[in-house]
Each structure stands twice: as C-alpha cells, then as structure tokens.
Amino acid sequence: MTTIQELSTLATVGGALDSDELLLLTGSGTSNKMISASDFRYPQVAAIQRNQAALVQEIANRIAADQSYASQLTTLTSLIASLTLAEEPGAAELISLRDLRRLITAATAYAALDDALSGVYNAASLGMKPSNGAADNGAAWRTIVESGAGTIIVPEGTYGIEAIGSHITMTGGNVRLYGYGATLQLSSASDKFLLWLLGTNRVLIEGFTFDCNGRSAAIQTNGAFNTWIRHCEFKNAPSDVSALSVTGNTPGGEAKSTDTYIELCYLHDCESRAMTVTDARRTFIQRSVFDSNGGSASPYTGLNVESHAKQGGDPGDDESVIDLFVTHNYFLNSTGPGMVVTKGTSSILPSRIHILHNVAVDSGSSSYNLGAINDLTVLGNWAINSGATNALGIGDSGTQGTDLVCVYNRVLNNLGTNNALGLISITNYENIAVAHNIADGGVGFGFSIDSCSGDQNVFDNLARNVREGFRFRDTADLLLASRNRAKNCTGPGFNIFSGINFVLDSNIADNTNTAGEESAEFYWKANSGVGRLANNIGWNTPTGSTYTARVESGGSNVLVTNNDFYGGSFSIHGAGGSNGGGNRT
DSSP, X not given: OOBHHHHHHHHOTTOOOOHHHHHHHHSOOOTTXXXXXXXXXXXXXXXXXXXXXXXXXXXXXXXXXXXXXHHHXXXXXXXXXXXXXXXXXXXXXXXXXXXXHHHHHHHHTTTTTOTTOOOEEEGGGGTOOOOTTOSBOHHHHHHHHHHTOSEEEOOSEEXXXXXXXXXXXXXXXXXXXXXXXXXXXXXXXXXXXXXXXESOEEEEEESOEEEOTTTSOSEEEESOEEEEEESOEEEOOOTTSEEEEEEOOOTTSOOOEEEEEEESOEEEOOSSEEEEEOSEEEEEEESOEEESOOTTSTTOEEEEEEOOOOOTTOOSSOOOXXXXXXXXXXXXXXXXXXXXXXXXXXXXXXXXXXXESOEEESOSSOSEEEOSOEEEEEESOEEESOSSSOSEEEEBTTBOEEEEEEESOEEESOOOOOTTSEEEEEESEEEEEEESOEEESOSSEEEEEESOXXXXXXESOEEESSSOSEEEXXXXXXXXXXXXXXXXXXXXXXXXXXXXEEEEESOEEESOOTTOSSSEEEEEESOEEEEEEESOEEESOOTTOSEEEEEOTTOTTEEEESOEETTSOEEEOSTTEEEEEOOBO
C-alpha cells in the first residue's frame, strides 16, 4: 500500500509534506505510516499550489524510471474510490471532498484519464538520443509514432529527425507524448511531415519544440478526433506548408478533424503561415502566440483558416470549417494579416466562426482579414498599428456572408494609407449587429458599412481622429444607426450614400468635417426609400462646413426632425426631403 511519504512526494513537486502537515492530515507525524480510509480524519489540509504541467512530467519521469510507481498510483486510486467522503469541510471526521481533491487530483488526473493506455515508455530506451540536431533519430521516432504506444516521454535535448519518402504517421489512438525540454528538428534532407495524425482518436502532445528547419510541416491532423496540443513551440516552416495543420478528408473516408484543442503554444518565424485550419469541425485555438510569421510567401499570416474545393479523387463534398473558436491569442509582427478566414476555393462558406478577445499588433496588412462567413462573431479583439487601413476587415464583395455580430472591438493607431477604406470595414453581409466598438486614429473611415442588407443595427460605437466617422454605402433593407459618436474627423461624421431605408437616430457628430471634404457633419445623398434623421446632435461645426446637416439629391421620403445642430444649419435639397420640425440650430 502507498505510504504517506510517497503520496506527498507525488502530490507536491516541490517536496514531501513536513511533519506539521502530516499531523494535520493523519494525526501522526510518522511519514511512513500506511494510508487507509481511517487516516483521512481532518478537514484541514495544507494549501499546496501546484504547477500541473511540471507535476505531470515529474510523475511521468518517475514512472518511466520505476514501473512500481504505476502500481502505486493504481492502489491510491482504488483506495480513494473506496472512501466515504463528506461533502463539506467539518462534516463528521472525514476529510472534505474538496480538500481531498486538492491533495490528490494532480497526482492522479493523468494516471486515471485513459483506461486504454498501454504503458509508459522513455524514448531513450527506444533508441532516441539527443544529438543537437546532427544525428538522425528518424528511424527511432518513426518506430515510436507508428507503434501507437500509450505514453512516451522524450527527455530533454535536441533530436535530428529525417523524414523522407513518407510522412511519419500515427494511427489508432489513446496516445500521450510528453517532451518538455525536447526539440525535434527536421533534418536538411527531410521532405515529409514530422508527425501525421491520420484518423487518430485521443492523442495528447505536450511540451515539445518542433523545428521545421525550412523543410516540411511539423504536425498535420487528418481526420483526427480528440486531439490536444499544449505547451508546444512551432517554428521555421517553409513557404509551401504550415508548421501545424488541422484538416480532413482522410484517404478512403470523409472525416473532418474534429475536437482539436491548440492551447498555450508559440508559433513563430514561418515563411508563409504558421497554422492552417481547413475541413475541420470544433477547433479551439486559445491562449497562444503567433509571432513574426508570413515571411515572403502568401498568405503572409500567422493563422490561415480556409475552406477548399475537394481535390481530385477525394470523397465527399468540398472541404469546410465549422465551429471554430479563436480566443485569447496574440498575433504579432505578421508580414501580412495577423489572421485570415476565407472560403478559399470551396463552394461552402466557413460557418459558426468565433473570434474572441485576441490582440493583433504591428500587422503588415489587416490585423484580422475575415471573408464571407455564415454566423460570424467578432468580440473583444484589439488591432494596434495595422499596416492596412481596414484593420478589421469583414466580408467579400463577391460572396455574401450572413449573421454578423461585431461588438466590443478596438482598432487603434492605424498605419494604412488608403483613405477610402474603413478601419472597421464590413462588406456584403446580410443581418449585422455592430456595437460598442472603437475606431481611433487613421486616414480612412472609422466604420465602413458597404453593400449590406437585411437587419442592420449599428449602435453605441465611437469613431475619432479619422477621415469620416461612419460611412454607409449601397445598403439595402433597413439600417438603424443609433447612439454612435464621431469626433475629430476631417470629413463628415456620418455619410449615408446610395442606400435604401435608413434611420439615423440619437447620434453625435463633434468637430467633424474639419477639412470641409463634404458640405456637412451629417451628409445624406442619393438614397432611396424611406429615411429618418432624428434626435441627433451636431456641435462644434467647423467654419469650413457649409451645414451641420444636409439632405441632398435622391433623398426621397426623408424626415428631418428634433435634431440639435449647434454652430451651423441644415439644408434639404432635392425631392422627397421633409423638415419635420423641432430642429434647433
């Protein structure tokens, strides 16, 4: 039976429990006392903070060195399962469920995760030897990968891997690969993938550095299920592949890679793109850093998400991406966009795409280049120092997307030089909600809504220090713009041009049209259908503006009422405009 000392060693990477902690736990300071159900008497257990990743490696190393630890963990797990646990601290004389979990969860979580694991192996005993990248470990690595062994620990060091002729392929599943401190580097002659997960199920890869060395891809999942890649580094992919790819259409099947989790990874210095997702369902990319990717080859980005037309001979429909979550990542110093989502050559649009709480800094082009998508959520993202005017570019002029929610995003200090684009630019979408965003600093429009249709709601946004605050062009159906503010613009705060059916209500234009680009802070031109300009405020109208508000040719059935136009006047030109009264100048 496992001893208290052995349990404490497993449960605390930093060392065993001291005598006081042992006394709290068992009422005895004897470190070699055997554990039994009656020993768990006291609700107080010393609060021990654990680094779980380091703990897992420590346990794995101990198991690899001494197989008796495996049986000890099994004994411990069985013991815990036999206990009658109190639900709350202080109930009876048994340790609380919460505190017991605090003590043993880290030591048992991975050991109890998969009953199907076939064993734990040290890669050194299977022929892999650190070589600073010089010697070839390809044969040993291929044997390890293709054998499908349960748990493999690769010790610290740099391992040269030669992948020639065929990809190093894993099939099957229930495999865990740990490589904290280990670098796997493709040799200069390699032309195949370092690791190809072909139809696998339940594979965990953790702690490695994968150096593509300008030769080929590090990892590609192909029709794989339940894949976790954590705490890994990917670098130096060549221009024709990504360092990491998630895709599908396995040979002889139609499977998408499904339930793929990429977390806490660092992907950098890749020549074209660091990561690609295509033909995948439920992909989660979170808390990772994409740095200095794009090099000299298209698409010049950190993350490329792209649907593809099926290749000749592939079964099933065109490839598509469904249920993608990109959350809490950093996209830094990309040659082109920080990230790209597009339909590519496929007839099927990406769908249910969620871009949440990311930060893009110093992108050479748009920070976020998001094309035609069905059901797109863009929430809480930052774009700083974007090299293209449309820092947050959403839409495709050739294909319509549907159901966009764009809220709580920030675009700051835009460096683009095209003054005919919006810092936040939305093109050719049906049904949009754009709210609580900020576009601050740039030569273009703060917000550009172009060729959209359906229900269009634009409210509670701020545009400042830009050319025009809000430009609405060629929009159809009904657009409601409310409670928005444009400040310090060289052109109009609000410019509505060539659209159908508008309501512009309760907005503020403050010190806009300072360069006199148009004749007013609120400018309404060549629209049709029904329009309403009501309850808006224009103040600090610069002397270069002829009017605070102007409704011009083609503005049919436009009602202008209950607005406050301070420092200027308003004008209605052309048929269909109507002064509904209540306007103050």
